[in-house]
Amino acid sequence: MDTWVYKLDGVNYINLTNKCTCACTFCLRDHMDGVGGYGLWLEKEPTAEQVITILAGDQTDIVFCGYGEPTEKLEELLLIARFVKGYGGRVRLDTNGHGSAINGRDIVPALAPLTDEISISLNAPTAARYAELTRCRFPNGFSHMLDFAKKCVQCGIGTTLSVVDVLSDEEIEACRAIAEGLGARLRVRHCV
């Protein structure tokens, strides 16, 4: 049975897809089948209606954070987010920041009214290091991600950039300077 919605600390996490534009060297998908005891590989991606039906019976805050990049399923994401904002829930999106490149248009104006917080994977302080660590399918993935982050801050979404502690201390401080320069926070995640 596919896990489309899973609960951690009272918040429903939405697992829309396993598609991703990156193949990060530290991705936990390479050595785990899920998190929190939930298997997150999907045989079938959910429709927006299927997720909304689940949330209708359990009206919590939500996080789009599955085993893949949520903006690969932008239309579903926006429908679900609109439903959650309708009952007064908070919406967070965890993303690699490639949503505009994936969808071929600037998606931040569509996200902004429906997204309280966004966590964007910065991953590295330079384009070369980013390419090495993320093995992103976009040659200019680093600049796509930074441009997306800049627009999120400009549109007033609470924005956090994240790195994984596979970086050196010097690299993490360089990432902190990038985040602060954009007006965002930096979060350092532990590599599992």
Ligand code: SF4
């Ligand atoms: S962006 Fe996230 S889901 Fe995609 S490969 Fe990297 S760590 Fe894995």
